Amino acid sequence: MSDIAPFEGFGLGLRRPHYSDFLDGDVLIDFVEVISENYMVDGGKPLDVLTRVREKHPVALHGVSMSVGSAQRLDRDHLAKLKQLADRVEPLWVSDHLCWTRTSAHNSHDLLPLPYIEEALDVVCANISEAQDALGRPMLFENPSSYCSFPDNEMEEWEFLAEMTRRTGCYLLLDINNIYVSAHNHGFDAMDYLRGLPLDRVRQVHLAGHTPGEILIDTHDRPVCDGVWQLYAQAVPLLGEVATMIERDDDIPSLEELLDELDYAHAVTMRARQGEAA
Amino acid sequence: MAHVLEEGRALPAGWDVRFAAGLDIYRNAYRTRLVDALRETFPRTAQWVGDDAFNAAAAHHLITNPPAVWTLDLIGQGFTDVLAELFARDPEVAELAWLEWTMHLAFVAADVRVLDRDGFMASVADFAEEDWAGMVLAFSPSLAMREVRHDIPHLWQGLKAEEGMADCLALERPAMLAVWREGLSPVFRLLDPAMATLLAHMQTGTPYGEACAMLADQVGEEEAARAAGAALGQWINDGLVVSVTR
Numbered sequence: 362m363s364d365i366a367p368f369e370g371f372g373l374g375l376r377r378p379h380y381s382d383f384l385d386g387d388v389l390i391d392f393v394e395v396i397s398e399n400y401m402v403d404g405g406k407p408l409d410v411l412t413r414v415r416e417k418h419p420v421a422l423h424g425v426s427m428s429v430g431s432a433q434r435l436d437r438d439h440l441a442k443l444k445q446l447a448d449r450v451e452p453l454w455v456s457d458h459l460c461w462t463r464t465s466a467h468n469s470h471d472l473l474p475l476p477y478i479e480e481a482l483d484v485v486c487a488n489i490s491e492a493q494d495a496l497g498r499p500m501l502f503e504n505p506s507s508y509c510s511f512p513d514n515e516m517e518e519w520e521f522l523a524e525m526t527r528r529t530g531c532y533l534l535l536d537i538n539n540i541y542v543s544a545h546n547h548g549f550d551a552m553d554y555l556r557g558l559p560l561d562r563v564r565q566v567h568l569a570g571h572t573p574g575e576i577l578i579d580t581h582d583r584p585v586c587d588g589v590w591q592l593y594a595q596a597v598p599l600l601g602e603v604a605t606m607i608e609r610d611d612d613i614p615s616l617e618e619l620l621d622e623l624d625y626a627h628a629v630t631m632r633a634r635q636g637e638a639a
Numbered sequence: 640m641a642h643v644l645e646e647g648r649a650l651p652a653g654w655d656v657r658f659a660a661g662l663d664i665y666r667n668a669y670r671t672r673l674v675d676a677l678r679e680t681f682p683r684t685a686q687w688v689g690d691d692a693f694n695a696a697a698a699h700h701l702i703t704n705p706p707a708v709w710t711l712d713l714i715g716q717g718f719t720d721v722l723a724e725l726f727a728r729d730p731e732v733a734e735l736a737w738l739e740w741t742m743h744l745a746f747v748a749a750d751v752r753v754l755d756r757d758g759f760m761a762s763v764a765d766f767a768e769e770d771w772a773g774m775v776l777a778f779s780p781s782l783a784m785r786e787v788r789h790d791i792p793h794l795w796q797g798l799k800a801e802e803g804m805a806d807c808l809a810l811e812r813p814a815m816l817a818v819w820r821e822g823l824s825p826v827f828r829l830l831d832p833a834m835a836t837l838l839a840h841m842q843t844g845t846p847y848g849e850a851c852a853m854l855a856d857q858v859g860e861e862e863a864a865r866a867a868g869a870a871l872g873q874w875i876n877d878g879l880v881v882s883v884t885r
Contacts, residue, residue, distance in 0.1 A: 398710055403780075404750030406823040426709040439709040468706045469669055470676075470714075509661025512653045546661070576660060 362499050365454050365532050365564050367602035368392070368419070371623050373616075374608055375414060382616045383414050390418070390623065392453060392604055394565075397424040400450075401442040408449075415450055421565065421604065422452045423534075426468075429488040429502070430461030430475040440495050447496055453604065454564060456501035456534045457492075459485065459522065474507035477514040477521040482528075489529040501532040501564055506539035506571075506579035510547050518543070519557035526562050533558065535600075536567040536608075537593045538585065542577040551592050560599050568593060568626055569608040582611035584622055590629055597633035605630065673701050673714055680715045680743050683798040684736045687805065688726070696725050712747070715740050731789040731807045734816070738791050738827060741783045741818040745825035748781035753878045759871075762883040770885045772848025776841050776874070777882040781820040784830070784839065786813045792829055815839070821878050833858050833866030834873060 370391025375383060382388055393414060400411050414420065426439055447455050460472040475481045493499050504522060516524075526533060535558070544551040568590075570583035585593075585607065607622050650659055674697045678685050685693040700721045706714055719740055723733035754762065763774070790808040797805030815835035818827045830838065836857060840850035847867075855863035874880050 398712075401710070402712070402747035405745075405747040405820065407747060408750075409823055428709075436709050463709065466705075466707060468709060469665075470672060470706060470711050471665060471668055473665065507661070508664045509658045512655075512658070576664060578664060 362493060362530055365499055365501070367564060368453055368604050369602035370419075370604050371627050372418075372421070372604060372606040373619055373623060374423075374606065374610070375411075375420075376609070376613050378613050379616045379619075380410050383417070384410065387417075388616065388620075390620070392419040392421060392606075394421040394423050394606055394608075397422040397443055397446060397455070397457075398426050401439075401446050411450065420450050420452050422447060422450060422455045423503075424455070424457040425472065426462055426470075427457040427488075427492060428462040429457065429459065429485050429492070430473075430481060431463055431488070432484050433463075433465040435488050435491055435495075436463070440492060444496050447498070454501050454532070455496060455498065456503060456565065458503045458505055459525070460505050472505055474505060474509065474511070475521075476511035477516045477518055478511075479515060482521060482524060485525055486528045489525065489531050493529065493531065499531055501534040503534040503536050503567065504539050504543075504558075506536070506542040506546075506577075508546055508576050508578070517549070517554075517557065519554045523557060523559050526559050531562075533560075533563045534565045534567060535560075535563045535596070535603075536569070537596060538567065538569040538571055538589050538608075539579060541589045541592050542571050542579050545577045552595065555596055555599060561601060563600055563603055566593070566596075566600070566603050566605040567608045568605065580611060581608055585626075590625075593626070594629050594633040594636075597630050598636070670698070670701070673706065673711075674698065676711050676714045677718065681718065681736055681739045683795060684722070684732065684739055686798050687735060687794070687807075688729075688732055696722060699725065712743075715743065731791065731794065734785075734787045734789055734791050735794055737785055737787075738795060738816065738818065741785075742825040742827065745781040745783070745818050745820045748779070748820055751779055751881050753779060754875060754880045754882070755878075756875050759875050759880060759883065766885065772846060773885045774847040775844055775884045776847070776880050777884070778838075778842055778874075778879050779819050779881055781825070782817065782842065782879055783819070784815050784817045784835065784842075787816045787829075788813050790829070791816055792827060795827075819877070819879055828877075831866065831869075833862050834870045837863075837866055837870050838874070838879075 372390050372392035372394060375393045375395045395411060400407050402408060424443065458472050461475060462469055462471060462473060540551050540554050544554065568585045569581045570585055572578040572580045605626055607619055607626065609619060674694060677697045700718050703721065704717045719733050719736045722736045726732035788810055790810055794805055794807045814832060815830045816827060817830050818825060833854060837850055837854050840853055851863055851867045854866060
């Protein structure tokens, strides 16, 4: 299995309200990320748009339906269509989430949390290996956010991720907001989480907003909050070259607003690195 | 999964109140996400029946047809049948929903190069007279038809205006409503009855001559000749024909 070379840059998710901005203008970002499943279709406008955006920008494919935590193994139709898309797009990389979304009968269309036990680790690693073999490339997997954890957990989430990475050779997509959300919801120290991960395997970083409350909810419907920026600033010195992006999926603002937020991410990155150098 | 799908299901032993609060978030997100996806796919149907009736129908659909495939795009599979059952006294609801669902599918149907007039003429340039009877047409994969008893295009336009002026007119007699994609845009039209019958025959691979003969048996020689004479030009103009074989 080949390596994924680091790619340093700042990008955004490609979302429908911004299609014309990307097609008609020059959006000055280093890469775009698209939700893979939105383009795993036979034809029509979605693929036409993606093809034209790809002519202008490197593209990262980010999936939500692989369900590597499913004991019923991977969905062959999903995997075949993902490979078809990856072959067509020639992406920077293909990513999905550490989670499960389906049983053999039903699909929740949600990123459900896994019990962090050896049995689940075996399932996840087998599925990741199958996906990577089928795609002919290593993948990135994103650390989840979650609202409940299982009482019979045998290890911490970061330990699970580290072992998963070691066994399968996969890479990590580090979602800073997810760490922040889960640290609050489950009462762990976010820095323990970061220090427990093999950060040399991180190739991409997500920054997003969440809904505050007794349980924080990972809604991606508002700007990144101060706490997540602070955690990101602490993470930057620990990371190598990564692709960093703002992830917004709901209440999507103008492209200009997101570009301003991305500029802020750039500034935070530079300050964090200068602080490290000092 | 059952704990997400079934709201009343008791928690397993050892799962505490905090777990229950988290599980409620997943349960609520499951229902909200899927009902929202249905509303995005069937906005005019939702507008026509009203929010409360649509939400109830959507909830019924999710219970009777819980999502089974990986793509949320197919969440509406079977919803038209659910609406036909729930709105048996208002059959225009299922007809409108069929149009929205079929437009949704046509939007991402496979890309094909359709024949324009010059392409069609080139394809039949060396046809001998007897070849026409054996002509078989392949149509755009986005093409779908169904019988409707209401002027659904009129209702569609009225709902699009979003001025509360939409009305639904019964047709004098049932008609075929066709959906297909022109370029990147799904389109629809009520079809001339005889041409619709001819199209239905030829869409299944029936040769032109045989399809015309079947049409003549159904509508008479004169009407069949009129429809057959106009149909080819209409289908080419509409961008429906992908290839010609004999």
